[in-house]
Amino acid sequence: xxxxxxxxxxxxxxxxxxxxxxxxxxxxxxxxxxxxxxxxxxxxxxxxxxxxxxxxxxxxxxxxxxxxxxxxxxxxxxxxxxxxxxxxxxxxxxxxxxxxxxxxxxxxxxxxxxxxxxxxxxxxxxxxxxxxxxxxxxxxxxxxxxxxxxxxxxxxxxxxxxxxxxxxxxxxxxxxxxxxxxxxxxxxxxxxxxxxxxxxxxxxxxxx
Amino acid sequence: xxxxxxxxxxxxxxxxxxxxxxxxxxxxxxxxxxxxxxxxxxxxxxxxxxxxxxxxxxxxxxxxxxxxxxxxxxxxxxxxxxxxxxxxxxxxxxxxxxxxxxxxxxxxxxxxxxxxxxxxxxxxxxxxxxxxxxxxxxxxxxxxxxxxxxxxxxxxxxxxxxxxxxxxxxxxxxxxxxxxxxxxxxxxxxxxxxxxxxxxxxxxxxxx
DNA sequence: ATTATAAGTGAGTAATCACTCATAATATCA
DNA sequence: TGATATTATGAGTGATTACTCACTTATAAT
Numbered sequence: 400x401x402x403x404x405x406x407x408x409x410x411x412x413x414x415x416x417x418x419x420x421x422x423x424x425x426x427x428x429x430x431x432x433x434x435x436x437x438x439x440x441x442x443x444x445x446x447x448x449x450x451x452x453x454x455x456x457x458x459x460x461x462x463x464x465x466x467x468x469x470x471x472x473x474x475x476x477x478x479x480x481x482x483x484x485x486x487x488x489x490x491x492x493x494x495x496x497x498x499x500x501x502x503x504x505x506x507x508x509x510x511x512x513x514x515x516x517x518x519x520x521x522x523x524x525x526x527x528x529x530x531x532x533x534x535x536x537x538x539x540x541x542x543x544x545x546x547x548x549x550x551x552x553x554x555x556x557x558x559x560x561x562x563x564x565x566x567x568x569x570x571x572x573x574x575x576x577x578x579x580x581x582x583x584x585x586x587x588x589x590x591x592x593x594x595x596x597x598x599x600x601x602x603x604x605x606x607x
Numbered sequence: 608x609x610x611x612x613x614x615x616x617x618x619x620x621x622x623x624x625x626x627x628x629x630x631x632x633x634x635x636x637x638x639x640x641x642x643x644x645x646x647x648x649x650x651x652x653x654x655x656x657x658x659x660x661x662x663x664x665x666x667x668x669x670x671x672x673x674x675x676x677x678x679x680x681x682x683x684x685x686x687x688x689x690x691x692x693x694x695x696x697x698x699x700x701x702x703x704x705x706x707x708x709x710x711x712x713x714x715x716x717x718x719x720x721x722x723x724x725x726x727x728x729x730x731x732x733x734x735x736x737x738x739x740x741x742x743x744x745x746x747x748x749x750x751x752x753x754x755x756x757x758x759x760x761x762x763x764x765x766x767x768x769x770x771x772x773x774x775x776x777x778x779x780x781x782x783x784x785x786x787x788x789x790x791x792x793x794x795x796x797x798x799x800x801x802x803x804x805x806x807x808x809x810x811x812x813x814x815x
Numbered sequence: 816a817t818t819a820t821a822a823g824t825g826a827g828t829a830a831t832c833a834c835t836c837a838t839a840a841t842a843t844c845a
Numbered sequence: 846t847g848a849t850a851t852t853a854t855g856a857g858t859g860a861t862t863a864c865t866c867a868c869t870t871a872t873a874a875t
Contacts, residue, residue, distance in 0.1 A: 414871055436730050438646030452824040518726050522644050556815050562804050566778040573777025596770050604812035605763050622841060650833060660854040
């Protein structure tokens with residue numbers, strides 16, 4: 400019988416599964432890393448936050464850096480897949496609205512993770528590559544056909560694709576990562592509102 | 608007579624001025640910090656890069672953190688002032704073009720500094736404040752009257768100021784900090800071209 | 816029950832780090 | 846030319862850190 404199955408009246412400690420421990424450590428590591436940066440965090444502190452002994456970390460991850468990679472690597476793609484069921488009946492404009500909202504929500508939901516990713520991407524090549532493949536690259540390749548469709552239909556102007564996307568991504572990223580911190584925007588604004596404003600600006604511009 | 612003044616034929620070491628030494632250290636520190644981050648850099652390494660003894664660093668800066676602050680603090684405002692001579696004859700649109708170009712050049716010229724600043728702003732309040740006051744805040748306050756003038760003249764739509772600026776700043780920052788790295792944009796494109804494209808997009812939008 | 820395996824622990828370790836300080840080198844002043 | 850002040854030096858220091866390992870505890874297999 401599996402020992403974790405049913406409560407019996409013996410008063411004995413029940414151990415979490417190895418997988419659960421791993422998750423505890425990952426969760427704690429994300430928290431600490433996001434707070435203090437990779438080099439500013441200690442394995443002792445992470446262990447404390449995860450409520451495990453320091454040695455336990457190294458049973459699950461052979462080095463601190465491997466822990467960082469594990470924190471960043473897998474989660475990224477989770478939220479991206481949804482969009483891949485192509486709503487092929489959408490107009491390009493409708494697609495952009497959906498995409499924008501999805502990304503803004505994704506960023507808000509994983510703010511610590513993404514912030515950490517951008518910060519550490521500066522110093523670790525692996526992270527940089529992961530960031531490009533995971534967030535920026537995926538976004539670009541999903542958008543591209545819709546962009547081109549929009550141009551064909553005459554809905555969009557035939558602007559150069561990559562520079563245009565760079566600006567678009569910049570708007571989104573900056574909103575999620577720095578917006579509320581630096582510009583003191585009212586946080587009670589919903590993502591919905593913010594997304595609508597950004598889309599309006601992106602599609603129609605500031606000029607009358 | 609000042610000892611550093613004229614070359615004489617005695618073969619003796621000439622000491623740099625204290626100020627010059629300070630600059631050497633600051634320059635080296637910027638390089639190393641930008642490369643590896645604050646916590647990833649060691650004072651020994653900075654000393655080596657500056658070609659001074661490690662102790663010398665601490666004669667000029669009492670702590671490593673003070674060195675970081677000194678690296679970031681003063682330079683920021685240098686490039687900003689130019690714009691303050693108000694070209695009051697400009698149209699709002701012309702102002703935005705000038706502003707955009709100025710900021711993009713400023714970012715390109717100080718890429719390491721600004722990249723470092725954004726990275727460390729996550730972890731040090733002083734840096735965060737300095738970033739807001741120095742780059743983002745200044746930009747916002749310079750733009751505002753021109754934005755309002757543009758709305759009054761009927762050149763611009765009456766969009767909410769801060770969210771609009773957030774997107775604008777996002778486009779600029781992302782271009783400077785991540786654009787070439789992540790999106791593989793052709794680096795032979797001049798800033799001029801990039802700025803013109805960004806302004807076009809910002810003013811008129813993607814939609815036809 | 817007994818044994819075998821997997822998982823957890825935390826004191827210990829070698830390396831590294833920011834910072835100090837006694838000494839030396841250079842510059843300034845009398 | 847000395848006397849004094851300023852700046853530079855780098856070996857030394859205590860604190861911190863990532864990682865190890867001998868050992869304990871829990872679970873699975875026989």
